């Protein structure tokens with residue numbers, strides 16, 4: 424369980440999210456803990472190493488009899504590695520330390536931990552590999568590889584034996600656990616400096632580092648687990664990080680309570696504006712997902728000739744036929760009726776399956792300016808604003824937009840999908856600030872940004888969700904939570920978290936390739952159930 428951190432109250436679930444920090448911020452926190460809270464640095468290192476062992480056992484089971492190769496560099500990251508080595512040996516693992524530097528060059532604390540390990544394990548438990556071949560031989564026969572080569576101290580491109588070691592780890596492709604950070608990954612940018620370890624698990628200390636969630640960090644970090652090494656909360660508060668990690672606790676805290684005396688009206692009525700001929704599924708999935716996140720009433724407004732199809736697809740949700748074009752998409756003439764429809768609902772979700780028919784585009788552009796309800800804009804509603812992001816600043820209330828990188832790029836004339844993906848955090852945060860909207864930038868490690876520049880990263884979700892319709896489900900969930908009275912920030916964060924968790928449960932059940940959006944929607948209730956998911 425990730426420890427709760429005290430943060431300044433902001434009237435949002437921010438109090439239960441975890442600040443994500445840079446290497447510099449983490450160093451400051453470590454220093455303050457050592458010098459002001461009087462926790463010796465060796466105690467911090469011991470806690471870090473013990474945390475790695477706990478996480479190893481949680482993921483890979485008992486360590487007794489397992490052959491574990493631990494690669495140690497010269498800094499404190501290597502020091503953590505020696506602690507892991509000592510503690511694993513105590514658990515009867517067969518431990519081999521591969522020391523990549525002469526012992527005389529170890530940092531002060533790393534040297535102390537090295538000596539402690541050697542005293543108990545003996546000289547033979549430490550090998551000084553000299554070339555890539557020797558390294559590879561060792562790694563091939565290991566059950567587990569622990570990467571304690573470089574952590575937050577990485578400053579330049581990795582070369583020589585360090586690089587050989589990183590490449591050998593990746594070639595061996597054994598279950599690999601990174602200590603604090605995958606070696607070679609820059610803690611702040613997520614850039615690979617020369618070469619970087621591709622880990623299955625990263626056990627990070629104190630607070631999560633930015634680089635684990637952006638750039639190559641998304642591919643290199645694997646599962647990320649956080650170990651509490653006892654950094655006092657007031658020091659964390661003072662850092663004032665503008666980037667947070669969503670947590671299970673924050674998401675659950677934001678969900679509306681179900682009161683005994685409540686009725687369906689208590690849980691809001693969301694209007695979903697979606698669908699066209701050939702795309703009725705988008706409307707149906709958004710409606711179903713809105714119901715599954717607890718919304719009391721859901722009505723889907725759809726082009727009139729597809730209304731019967733939606734009636735057949737949906738049982739619990741209502742439908743409302745709207746004027747349509749010859750192409751069976753929403754017609755411009757339906758604007759007043761759509762505005763009245765929105766006015767009678769608690770929140771509106773618009774976009775899935777609308778098409779980019781010129782009349783429908785015109786309708787959306789007008790609707791977005793005039794609607795005066797909490798609103799989420801997705802898919803073709805965003806495509807209707809392609810290159811016209813300035814229209815968003817004319818909205819009566821700051822909307823939530825849920826672009827994937829392609830849609831994000833289309834909103835801003837000079838952006839491309841590639842440029843968005845290269846700087847997901849920066850893109851989402853800048854756009855939210857400049858246009859005064861809430862952004863859910865979808866993709867691996869979804870980013871949620873708000874108009875004041877605060878951003879959060881979602882830890883749930885998996886590549887199985889790269890399948891048709893998952894975006895429609897997210898839109899329905901966001902709309903449903905808005906209708907239940909959540910603020911845009913809470914609705915965006917909470918929907919994204921449970922959408923990812925439901926996707927993770929669906930992947931557990933059906934596998935990443937085989938899962939489809941309906942499986943995800945069916946898992947929403949299980950994701951919401953108050954049990955601990957790992």
Ligand SMILES: NC(=O)C1=CN([C@@H]2O[C@H](COP(=O)(O)OP(=O)(O)OC[C@H]3O[C@@H](n4cnc5c(N)ncnc54)[C@H](O)[C@@H]3O)[C@@H](O)[C@H]2O)[C@@H](O)CC1
Pocket residue numbers: 450453454464467468471496497498499500501502503530572573574575576577578579580581582585602603604628652
């Ligand atoms: N007291 C603390 O500050 C704590 C630190 N901890 C660990 O300490 C790590 C940070 O330790 P350090 O600051 O010693 O840094 P690292 O252990 O990450 O490595 C730094 C050393 O590697 C060298 N180096 C940098 N880039 C290199 C490159 N490309 N090739 C070869 N050598 C390179 C540096 O000159 C330095 O000597 C954290 O990531 C964490 O694992 C933990 O033990 C928890 C407590």
Ligand SMILES: [K+]
Pocket residue numbers: 500570571572573574601602603604605606
């Ligand atoms: K490492």
